[in-house]
Amino acid sequence: MDTNRLLDTLNPEQREAVTLPFGPALVLAGAGSGKTRVLVHRIAWRIETADTSPQSVLAVTFTNKAAREMRSRVLGLVGPKAQSMWLGTFHSMAYRILSRHTREAGLRSSFTILDEDDQRRLIRQLIREMQVNERDFPPALAQWYINQNKDAGLRAGSVPDGDGQRDRVLHDLYRVYESKLQSLGAADFAELLFRCQDLWQAHPALLESYRSRFREILVDEFQDTNTLQYLWFRTLTGAQGGPFVVGDDDQAIYGWRGGRVEHVLRFAKDFEGTRVIRLEQNYRSSGAILTVANALIAHNPSRLGKTLWTASETGRRPVLFTADDELEEAAYTVSAIESILSGGQPAETIAILYRSNAQSRVFEETLVRNSIAYRIYGGVRFFERGEIKDALGYLRLMADPENDSAFERVFNIPTRGLGEKTLERVRAQARQDGLSLIASAQALARSTAAPAERSTRALSGFLTLLTDMREAIRGLDLAGQVERVIALSRLPEYYQTDDPLRAETRIESLAELVNAAAGFEPDPEAEPASIEFAPLQAFLGQITLAMEPESRTDRPGQIQLMSLHAAKGLEFHTVFIAGLEEGLLPHIRATETTGGLEEERRLFYVGLTRAQRQLYLIRARRRRLRGHYFDTLPSRFLLEIPADHLETAEPRMVTRLPHPRAGYRTRDPSYPAAIGQRVRHPKFGEGTVLSHEGDGPQCRIHVRFEGSGAKWLIWEHARLEALES
DNA sequence: AACACCTGTGTTTTT
C-alpha cells in the first residue's frame, strides 16, 4: 500500500509526530493545529507500516462523540480491518475490561453503573441511615467530596485525616459509601477505573496479557486527565510501553472535575525518553482572531509556552459590542445572525457560546420570535430523564432480578398501592436474611401473615408482573424486549394519567429508547455469554457510559447554542461569545483562586479559538440575575486584549426587534400554530408559541405561558385560542 | 398513598 498517502496531507511537524518510532511521545497541539488529524494518521501509520495489528491499538478520547468521529476517520484511512481497535473513553475501556472479568473483580455479572443521579440518591440514603444532619451535610456536598477524592485517585482509606469535625463526617460518609458500593456489587464512574486497577493488581498475569496486547496506546485531550485516569493509564502502559499522547495545556478546562494539567509535565518525567513535538500552526482561524487569542492567553503565567501562528489571511477584526442589558445582547446577536443568514451562510456554521446554560434562555426566545431554527446542547441528557430511568429500572430487573436499586426505582411506578412502609418492610427483611429485595419481597408475599392485606396483594401483583415480563421477552431480539417491557410495565398509561401535558414527550423518549436498542452494536470481542439476556445486559451496561444516543437531533439549518465547555473540540465559521462580564466570565466562584482564574481565561481562549472567520464578543452593562438587575463590569479578560485588536460595534439600527409577527405562518401550512403566535389556554392563560413538532391535529406545540412557564401541548387537546398581537 | 404547597438553590460536564 502507498503509505505516502498518509503523509501527503501533513505539515512537517505533524508528519514527524505521525512517523515517530515506537516510544513515549507527547504532542503539544495548539488549538486548530490538526491534533485529531495527527492521532488518526498516527494510528493508520502504525497499522500500515509497523505491522501493528489494529487489535493492539487502544485509543482514549474525552467523549464518546469524539471516539465515534475518530473511529470513522481511521476506518476511512485503513478500511474495515481497523474495526477491531479499542477506541473510547477511559471509562468505557475500563468497563470493557471489567465486564470480561466480573468475578475476579468482585462485581456481579450484570453490575449496575451508577450515574451521578443514582450516586446522589444512594448517598442521601446513607446520610439518613447514619443519622447525619442533612442540613449540614447535603448529599450534593458529600457527593462532591467523594468524587473529588476519587478523581484524585484516593480511596477512602487513603484520604489523609483532615482536621475538624466537618472533614471527619465527610470522610466517614466516604468510607460507608465505599463499603456500600462493595456490598451492592455496583460501581460509580470512578469505581470502574479503581476496580480495574485492583483487578490488575490482584491478577498480575491479566495485567501482563493486556499490556502485551495493547502496544499502541494513545490518549487525546491529555491536559484534562484526572489523577485516577492518569494512574490507570500508567499501569496499563507499564514501563516498557510507548504511549502517544496529545494535549494542549492552554485548553485545560476541567480542573473542577479533577483534571490536572500537570499530567502533561508528569508524563515526560514518568516516561523516560519522551519525544516532545509542538504543533503551532493553526489552520482554523483568521490572523485577526488568532492575534486576539494569543494576546489573551499570554496573560496566563503558568504555561508550557507555545505561540500559534497562521498562514491564512488576517481577515476581519473581532467585533466588540456593549449592550445595555441581556435583552439587547440577544437582539444584537440575532439581528447580526439574520444579516449573516441573508447573505447565504448556512445556519449550522454559526454558534452562540456562553459561560452558563442559564444564559441560553434569552437567546432562545429571541431566536424563536424571529423564526430562526436553533439547536441547543446541554440540559438534561437522554439517559438521565426520569422516564428513561423508569424503563431502565424494569429492564435491569429483567437482566438481573437481584438488582436492588432497580427494584426500588420501579417498586411503585406506576403507582400500585405500594409505599414507603411496605418498601421498608421489604428492606428490613432483606437486611435480616441477607437477601436481595426481590427475594425478600417474594418471601413476604408468600408468608401467610396477612395474605389478604392490600399491600400484600399489591406486592404479589408486582412480583407476578416481573415474572410474567421475564417470561414474555424470552427469545425476543433486543429492541423487541425493550418494547415489550415498556408495554407490559404500563408506564405509558401511567404518564398519561399522571401528567397528561408531559406524557407525550415522555412516551416519545421511550420510543427513542427502543430505537437506541435497535441500533445497539454489542462488543464483538465479548465472549458469547451463557447468561440469559446477555445482549440486554450489554446494552444496559453501555447505556450509562454513553449518555446521549447517537446523533439524534443533528439537523442542518440550525444555529448552534452551547456552553463554552461544550464547544471544546468544535469549530464554526462565525462565533458569538456572550456575557463577557466580571462574575460571569470569569465566573464569580472561580475568581477566588489564581488557578480558578487561569482556568476561566483558558475557557475564554477555547471559545475564541472556535471561530474560523468571524468572531463577536458581547457584554451587557446590566444583567438580570434571579429576577433582579445588576450593573456589571466588563470582563477583565476584555481589558487584556489590546483595544486596537478589536473593532467596536455601534448599536445596530434595530436593537429592539419587532414584536412577534401576528398571524405569521411558517412555510408549511399544515402547522396549526405559527411560531411567535400569541395564544390563550383556559388554564394557563396567555402565552407565546415557541416551537412545534409534527403536524396536523396531533402535533405538539411548545408554549411559554406567562406565569406558568413553558409547556408542551397536544394541539388537538389543548383548546388554545389564537390571539391578535 | 397521593397531592398541594413550600423551600432552597441556582457554573461549567463526561463518564
Added chain:
DNA sequence: CACAGGTGTT
C-alpha cells in the same frame, strides 16, 4: 425568577 425536590396535609 424558575424549578426540583422535600415536607406537610388530606
